[in-house]
Amino acid sequence: MKAFKKLLLLLMAVLLISALAVGCGGNGEAESTEAEAPQEQTEPTKVGFIYVGPIGDAGYTYAHDLGAEYMKKELGDSVELIKVESVPENPADAERVLNQLVSQGCKVIFATSFGYMDSVIKVAAQYPDVTFLHCSGYKTAENVGTYFGQIEQPRYLSGIAAGKMTKTNTIGYVAAFPIPECIRGINSFTMGALSVNPDVKVKVVWTNTWYDPAKEKDAAKSLLEDGADVIAQHQDTPGPMQAAEEAGAYGVSYNSDMSQFAPNAVLTGPVWNWGPYYVRTVKAVQEGTWQTEEYWGPMSDGIVDLAPYAEFLPDDVKQLIDSKKADIISGSLNIFTGPIKDQTGTVRVPEGTTMTDEEILNMDWFVEGVVGSPK
């Protein structure tokens, strides 16, 4: 019996290798490995993660990794994690790493950054029995789902903290790329700040990188020298928060609770809580109930939240944010309901109307109060 099992394993290995050798033409092979699947029911489901930065970035990738580890803890021995970090977002590398994860036996693969989109779609077409989840993209297939959260909701709330705490009425915002994800984040943050302080200006600097601690920090420094006394960020590392700490300014962090890196600066900040989503998705795949979806989780799902408030944040500000948070969760407050003016003062969203999801996802203009160019 044991020998038979070994033989079977060997056979499967040979099949896998030959399937790889013929690459995407291996539809027939893919089906035959599928047919043998029931015999490995007790085997753990291998779940692959590819990360754009190192796990130690203390930000974006770290938050995903916390989610992955949470999922592993919840599902125990029924899953096995395989992670690859610092995978560049060019098709030459991303496609190969995805292929390698499949060849390692991964049945579920989470590609956690936008730039992997084309590669995911390409590789997924070759392996219909593997489920791919792509974070923040817009292309789906029968075995490819997308997922993201409405991080702009906690961003709006963090804007309230910044708007209340600024004395110079100038807030600096260090952001990665002029893509809709960052633009709508800046807009909701600014609207949050303006809701409590109509004189506030949010100055934006683009870094053209997600992960570059030194560059992010330098960008924050330039904003601080330009009169900003609160620094917000759409970046993967605590670099901007450290710049704020060193200058004795305040900061609004992102991704994970960054207060340990800048304890006297960080007021609060939007955070990701991917764990429950990862648990739910992997479970659904294991049970065979998963279906392709475009998940865009709101704050009420818990996938996005605020980092714990700083102790030095005044109580009335904490209470104000708490009440607004309750309004967002209950649905009585929608950030993208008009009137919303753009930088030129033109009304883009008239009073009483709300932007559609598509309009929000395509946003390429700044709201009034933002200083900088959305390009």
Next chain:
Amino acid sequence: MKISLEKRLTPSTFMLVAVPLVSVLLALLVGAVFLVMNGNNPIEVYTMLISSAFTTSYGLTESIVKAIPLMLAGLGVSLAFRMQLWNIGAEGQLYMGAVAATWVALTFPQLPSVIMIPFMLLMGFFAGAIWGLLPAIPRAYLKVNETITTLLLNYVAILWADYLVYGPWKDPEGFNFPLTPQFVPAAILPSLGQSRIHLGLLFAIIAAVILYILIGHTKWGYEVRVIGESPAAARYAGMNIKKNICLVMLISGGLAGIAGMSEVSGIAGRLQHGLSPGYGYTAIIVAWLARLHPASLALVSFLFGGLLVGGYAIQLMGIPAAIVNMLQGLILFFVLGGQILTNYNIKISLKNKENTPKEVG
């Protein structure tokens, strides 16, 4: 006791083979110490590193895929280095080639493949060549240091490409993400069977053969070498140094441009931010490891491609990316460091009476 380095009259053939081998072994040995400290079995890790890059057909083809841009850009910079022109600008020349090829693909989508691909190739070469020529002219006529100018032009080229994908060339259906539309099938380089090895490999091999003949077996090649080794002698012999600086940089940039063209047309199928993970810089290392020789450049590009491919593969065993980078760095450190032994003799003398006064390290 005195230890000194003495230049060999001709590089030692034995050392030429032995040094890289011993260097790699030493690097792996030092790397093993860190792997053990991290709780990994170094033998397992190295087996995975090598087997994933060189023993499976998928790994082999992927190593070649990585080698194509390295080889093309490496050939380009090695030609410039022959003439002691420090072209650090291959990355930018690569991007300009990609931009020009993209322009063709987006502007004339109705062209048939037989016209489209040569047109993209030509424009890719042309754009890279211009980007190489730009710093060559001030270098030739005003002695402006080309190391700085080629390097700085990289940023200009990358930002130019970024501007296009964020602005005029942005895919209208791309939710405002920084991507151009997907190329039409006629603008995609054909690839070998089911693998991702594309026609760029042929471009690279042809370029290597042409360069080999040009440098080794033509009067022009002889001029390039003489100018590189002794500009004064070249001037005395009546060689046109200024013209040759421009010509060499033009070809050098053009080859990197072809790398960009083949990457955008053979792999990505569109222009996007972050097209190259630094191929133009890695090509400089590849060129030096190959001692600027076209044939060894092909081999070194392949091995280096494998090192990159295997590097990601061992992460699947739970090795952090930082250790992978460290291993790659160690290998380079030892191989480049070891090269001194092929050009120099280590001389250890107990008394310092017989030392020649020149070239004492």
